[in-house]
Amino acid sequence: MRLFSDDDDNDELPEDLDDEFPLGDGTVDTEAMVVCPYCGEAVDIAIDPGGGMDQRYEEDCEVCCQPWQVHVTYGREGQAAVTITALD
Numbered sequence: 001m002r003l004f005s006d007d008d009d010n011d012e013l014p015e016d017l018d019d020e021f022p023l024g025d026g027t028v029d030t031e032a033m034v035v036c037p038y039c040g041e042a043v044d045i046a047i048d049p050g051g052g053m054d055q056r057y058e059e060d061c062e063v064c065c066q067p068w069q070v071h072v073t074y075g076r077e078g079q080a081a082v083t084i085t086a087l088d
């Protein structure tokens with residue numbers, strides 16, 4: 001009996017690039033790239049899947065320290081959609 005060994009020989013298959021959501025594998029986004037509405041910088045923020053499917057909270061931009069309203073929505077496959085708006 002012969003089994004395929006999975007020892008990273010197949011890394012170069014281009015189709016692997018889009019397979020970021022293996023269903024049922026427990027893959028959940030824990031960080032997201034957002035663009036600050038004040039300074040325009042792209043910033044990676046940590047997000048907490050334990051906070052629920054729909055989260056709103058305030059967070060300060062780590063570049064310019066202005067306050068954001070953060071809105072995180074998790075999809076069924078664990079992918080997060082994050083919206084940042086200026087908090088006035």
Ligand SMILES: [Zn+2]
Nearest residue numbers: 036039061064
């Ligand atoms: Zn900023």
